[in-house]
Amino acid sequence: MQTQLFIGGQFVPAANGETLASLNPHDNSVIAEVAMAGPADIDRAVAAAKAAFPKWSKLAAMERGRLLLKLADAIEANADRLARLESIDTGHPIRDTRNLDVPRTAATFRYFGGMADKFEGSVIPVEAGFLNYLTREPVGVVGQVVPWNFPLMFTSWKMAPALAAGNCVILKPAELTPLSSLAIAELMAEVGFPAGVVNILPGLGSVAGQSIAEHPEIGKVAFTGSTAVGRRIVQASSGNLKKVQLELGGKGANLVFGDADLDAVVQGSAFGIFHNQGQACIAASRMIVHEAVADELLEKFVALARSIKIGDPLDPSTEMGPLTSSQHRDRVLSYVDIAREQGGRVLTGGKTPDAAALASGCYVEPTIVAAKPEDRVSQEEVFGPFMTVATFRTDEEALAIANGTEYGLGAGLWTRDLQRAHLVARELHAGMVWVNCYKRVSPASPFGGVGASGYGREMGFEAMREYTQPKSVWVNVDAQIPAYFPR
Numbered sequence: 233m234q235t236q237l238f239i240g241g242q243f244v245p246a247a248n249g250e251t252l253a254s255l256n257p258h259d260n261s262v263i264a265e266v267a268m269a270g271p272a273d274i275d276r277a278v279a280a281a282k283a284a285f286p287k288w289s290k291l292a293a294m295e296r297g298r299l300l301l302k303l304a305d306a307i308e309a310n311a312d313r314l315a316r317l318e319s320i321d322t323g324h325p326i327r328d329t330r331n332l333d334v335p336r337t338a339a340t341f342r343y344f345g346g347m348a349d350k351f352e353g354s355v356i357p358v359e360a361g362f363l364n365y366l367t368r369e370p371v372g373v374v375g376q377v378v379p380w381n382f383p384l385m386f387t388s389w390k391m392a393p394a395l396a397a398g399n400c401v402i403l404k405p406a407e408l409t410p411l412s413s414l415a416i417a418e419l420m421a422e423v424g425f426p427a428g429v430v431n432i433l434p435g436l437g438s439v440a441g442q443s444i445a446e447h448p449e450i451g452k453v454a455f456t457g458s459t460a461v462g463r464r465i466v467q468a469s470s471g472n473l474k475k476v477q478l479e480l481g482g483k484g485a486n487l488v489f490g491d492a493d494l495d496a497v498v499q500g501s502a503f504g505i506f507h508n509q510g511q512a513c514i515a516a517s518r519m520i521v522h523e524a525v526a527d528e529l530l531e532k533f534v535a536l537a538r539s540i541k542i543g544d545p546l547d548p549s550t551e552m553g554p555l556t557s558s559q560h561r562d563r564v565l566s567y568v569d570i571a572r573e574q575g576g577r578v579l580t581g582g583k584t585p586d587a588a589a590l591a592s593g594c595y596v597e598p599t600i601v602a603a604k605p606e607d608r609v610s611q612e613e614v615f616g617p618f619m620t621v622a623t624f625r626t627d628e629e630a631l632a633i634a635n636g637t638e639y640g641l642g643a644g645l646w647t648r649d650l651q652r653a654h655l656v657a658r659e660l661h662a663g664m665v666w667v668n669c670y671k672r673v674s675p676a677s678p679f680g681g682v683g684a685s686g687y688g689r690e691m692g693f694e695a696m697r698e699y700t701q702p703k704s705v706w707v708n709v710d711a712q713i714p715a716y717f718p719r
């Protein structure tokens with residue numbers, strides 16, 4: 233297992249020799265001591281990336297794509313190792329890291345590997361006699377700051393489009409979960425990415441992350457994480473006016489209309505809120521249900537929540553693992569008190585599991601709380617297996633509740649009425665809407681939000697636009713330009 237910084241194609245210790253323990257959230261045992269980058273290391277990585285950029289950006293796009301495709305193959309060849317590493321570092325159940333995280337990571341590198349030589353410029357019809365064409369050029373050295381909830385997958389979401397477009401990358405994984413991105417660095421070196429094209433530097437957000445956001449020679453910073461840190465990144469980036477892309481928090485509305493298929497709602501919503509222990513920006517964290525079906529739905533939903541098998545992430549039968557850190561577990565549990573203080577009713581969960589075998593881990597039971605739309609638990613991102621429920625009478629009321637937070641990332645709705653589905657989808661304040669499903673993602677479909685959920689889009693052609701700058705070139709083919717200063 234690699235535990236050092238990946239700079240200029242080499243694994244190296246941090247300049248100041250600092251390390252930090254990465255813990256297994258199942259029992260808080262130490263997995264590894266990992267090097268922690270400081271500003272001097274970020275400077276070294278930027279120098280390596282700058283040196284690599286001219287050759288990498290001018291390499292035939294098909295060749296850049298070929299390396300990304302090779303990396304996708306290498307990820308699949310190492311699937312089991314990567315899945316285990318991700319499970320012990322994050323707490324994701326192995327059934328998910330095997331079936332979702334690793335395949336999605338490979339799929340993202342493969343999608344953008346295929347995209348590299350298909351992302352085209354354009355010719356713009358301007359006045360006669362001129363040829364005006366638009367090319368899209370890479371930004372240069374880009375910084376990427378990744379959170380701890382999907383460290384492996386987000387490494388691919390961030391790096392794949394940036395590299396396909398010809399940029400060089402400095403990526404900082406979260407201090408809590410650095411291991412899978414270092415394993416990706418190892419595979420990148422193996423499949424032949426040139427030195428310096430990718431640099432992966434674990435480190436503290438307030439030190440290494442801040443240094444990336446401020447760095448005068450980094451042209452763009454892409455960030456996924458909390459809205460509070462997103463704001464800090466915007467401020468830090470102002471020195472050199474770098475491009476900023478922000479994928480921030482969410483408070484996903486999940487609207488259930490009276491005509492919905494309730495069994496489908498239960499399954500889709502349980503995936504929406506309890507997959508990855510609810511640690512997802514697009515979690516279905518607010519159920520907003522028509523009062524006529526609320527009792528029937530909640531009875532089924534609570535029964536399912538109580539039956540979820542919580543346990544060691546490495547056990548293939550585990551359906552929900554621990555949260556990623558004990559600090560985060562405590563933060564999630566603190567929201568149970570906050571809910572009660574404002575009159576919320578805990579319908580199930582709201583505590584750590586009773587099982588003695590889980591006592592030293594970061595576990596929280598699936599939690600469902602009936603709360604008013606204006607309560608803090610209905611407004612703030614809890615980021616755990618914690619769902620609020622509120623009821624509505626009219627479609628207008630449902631929309632007002634759904635759109636009544638500062639966030640606007642993902643939202644879902646369940647109905648058999650086609651016209652209502654399209655109308656509500658149009659009116660939802662969100663970057664992504666799911667109809668009769670929840671939390672679907674694909675490398676081909678743009679991902680991102682509005683409002684306090686940030687700006688810019690990952691995935692698809694939109695991601696390639698984010699990682700490039702347009703250049704308009706005017707050529708006089710046979711235009712007769714009248715003299716402006718006739719003499």
Ligand code: TAP
Nearest residue numbers: 378379406407437438441442457458461480481513613615
């Ligand atoms: P954040 O503090 O936002 O951490 C996300 C990433 O930003 C980590 O890599 C972090 O580094 C880094 N970071 C922290 N301060 C930074 C700074 N000043 N400059 C640059 N980078 C910085 O999230 P958290 O504290 O881990 O979690 C708190 C809450 O954020 C969660 O409860 C949840 O609401 C939200 N969150 C949202 C998402 C998504 S997907 N939208 C993901 C994670 C968290 P270190 O962790 O290494 O310090």
